[in-house]
Amino acid sequence: MRKHKLFALVLLSFGLLSFIVTPVSAAGKGNLLSPDRILTIAHRGASGYVPEHTILSYETAQKMKADYIELDLQMTKDGKLIVMHDEKLDRTTNGHGWVKDHTLAEIQKLDAGSWFNKAYPEKAKPQYAGLRVPTLDDVLKRFGRHANYYIETKAPETYPGMEEKLIASLKKYKLAGKHAKPGQVIIQSFSKDSLLKIKKLDPKLPAVQLLEAEQLTSMTDADLTDIKTYAVGIGPDYKALNAQNVRNIRSHGLLLHPYTVNSEADMRRLLNWGVTGVFTNYADIFQKVKKEYK
Numbered sequence: 001m002r003k004h005k006l007f008a009l010v011l012l013s014f015g016l017l018s019f020i021v022t023p024v025s026a027a028g029k030g031n032l033l034s035p036d037r038i039l040t041i042a043h044r045g046a047s048g049y050v051p052e053h054t055i056l057s058y059e060t061a062q063k064m065k066a067d068y069i070e071l072d073l074q075m076t077k078d079g080k081l082i083v084m085h086d087e088k089l090d091r092t093t094n095g096h097g098w099v100k101d102h103t104l105a106e107i108q109k110l111d112a113g114s115w116f117n118k119a120y121p122e123k124a125k126p127q128y129a130g131l132r133v134p135t136l137d138d139v140l141k142r143f144g145r146h147a148n149y150y151i152e153t154k155a156p157e158t159y160p161g162m163e164e165k166l167i168a169s170l171k172k173y174k175l176a177g178k179h180a181k182p183g184q185v186i187i188q189s190f191s192k193d194s195l196l197k198i199k200k201l202d203p204k205l206p207a208v209q210l211l212e213a214e215q216l217t218s219m220t221d222a223d224l225t226d227i228k229t230y231a232v233g234i235g236p237d238y239k240a241l242n243a244q245n246v247r248n249i250r251s252h253g254l255l256l257h258p259y260t261v262n263s264e265a266d267m268r269r270l271l272n273w274g275v276t277g278v279f280t281n282y283a284d285i286f287q288k289v290k291k292e293y294k
Contacts, residue, residue: 031182031183032067032148032182032183032184033182033183033186033206033232033255035250035253035255035276037067037276037277038271038275038276038277038290038293039067039068039257039276039277039278040064040065040066040067040068040277040278040280040283040286040287040290041066041067041068041069041070041150041257041277041278041279041280041283042058042061042064042066042068042069042070042280042283043070043259043260043279043280043281044057044070044072044085044281045057045058045060045061045069045070046058046060046061046064046066046281046282046283046284047281048262048280048281048282049123049282050116050128051092051112051113051115051116051128051131052085052092052116053071053072053083053084053085053092053112053133053134054112054113054131054132054133054134055131055134055138055139055142056127056128056131058139058142058143058147059142061283062143062146062147064283064284064287065283065287066283066287067148067277068147068148068149068150068186069139069143069147069148069149069150070150070151070152070279071083071136071139071149071150071151071152072084072085072152072154073136073151073152073153073154073162073166074086074087074099074100074154074155074159075099075100075158075159075161075162075165076099076100076102076103076104076107077100077101077102077103078103078104079161079165080104080135081135081136081137081162081165081166081169082099082104082107082133082134082135082136083133083134083135083136083138083139084099084133085154086099087099087100087154087155087158089102089107089110091115092112092115093107093110093111093112093115093133094110094111094114094115095107095110100158100159104135107133108132108133110132110133111129111130111131111132112131112132112133113128113129113130113131114128114129114130116128117129136166136169137169137172140169140170140172140173140175141173144173145173145174145175145181145184148183148184148185148186149175149184149185149186150185150186150188150208150279151166151185151186151187151188152187152188152189152210153166153187153188153189153191153194153195153198154189156189156191156193156194156197157191157193162194163194163197163198163201164201166187166198167198167201167202167205170185170202170205176202176204176205177202180204182204183206185205185206186205186206186207186208186232187205187206187207187208188207188208188209188210188235189207189209189210190209190210190211190212192209192230195207195209195230195231196230199230206231206232206233207230207231207232208231208232208233208234208235208255208257209227209230209231209233209234209235210234210235210236210259211234211235211236211237211240212236212237213236213237213239213240214240215236216234216236216237216240216241216245217240219245221248221252224248224249224252224254225252227252227254228252228253228254231254232254232255233254233255233256233257233276234249234254234255234256234257235257235258235259235279236256236258236259237258237259238258238259238260238261238266238270238278241258241270241273241275242273243273246270246273246274246275247273247274250274250276255276255277256274256275256276256277257275257276257277257278257279258270258275258278258279259278259279260279260280260281261278261279261280261286262280262281262282262285264285264289267280267285267286267289268289268293271289271290271293
């Protein structure tokens with residue numbers, strides 16, 4: 001029996017717990033959004049090994065059997081959705097300035113891989129040089145219905161119309177609407193307004209509210225109850241979690257997918273507390289930890 005289950009039963013015998021989360025093994029069955037599943041979410045793809053948010057990063061994550069690949073969205077000057085974490089080009093390409101000030105054609109000429117070789121020489125590979133910034137459609141076309149997508153609307157206040165364009169692309173590839181598989185796409189954002197807009201455009205798309213550490217620290221039961229009205233879960237900074245607030249979050253019926261969990265020790269601790277998945281740069285490591293977790 002798992003240690004956390006034994007601990008929970010002891011607490012129950014003293015009437016100290018009214019709700020207990022019982023995670024299952026990595027081979028958990030059922031719906032992707034079932035609380036009985038522990039999800040491996042490939043943060044920016046297999047970004048611990050490959051330049052983030054590139055097709056190769058997502059292909060690598062797929063080979064690692066990640067449950068979801070994570071996409072961060074920005075929008076170009078000419079209104080095209082691209083997959084990139086930062087609002088500026090400088091960190092992950094040889095370009096400079098804001099994404100919103102450049103056209104797609106300009107961004108597609110940039111090198112989105114050489115930075116990784118310089119930053120992580122021990123992981124450098126020649127084929128990383130010259131990797132390109134993909135559009136949302138590039139990723140959806142490449143993987144289609146053979147992948148699950150965890151998509152973040154980044155800085156939606158900077159990009160009017162981002163949500164409508166996202167829904168249009170998802171429908172184009174039958175990832176939203178009547179042909180969509182439940183849970184194949186999850187939309188996440190730090191912006192409640194953006195998530196509410198998504199829910200209005202497509203009520204069937206599950207949403208997850210992202211939270212900074214300080215937001216989680218000040219979270220009340222009323223806040224969690226409110227989040228439950230429009231989201232299936234929350235995605236907080238894992239550093240703000242502890243055994244008590246994990247139990248409280250889960251007692252509100254919310255899924256819990258903290259970011260960004262990269263060490264085995266943190267993975268094991270969070271699983272023992274009862275999280276239902278993690279964002280990680282090392283999907284292969286979390287898959288291994290899940291298999292060992294009993």
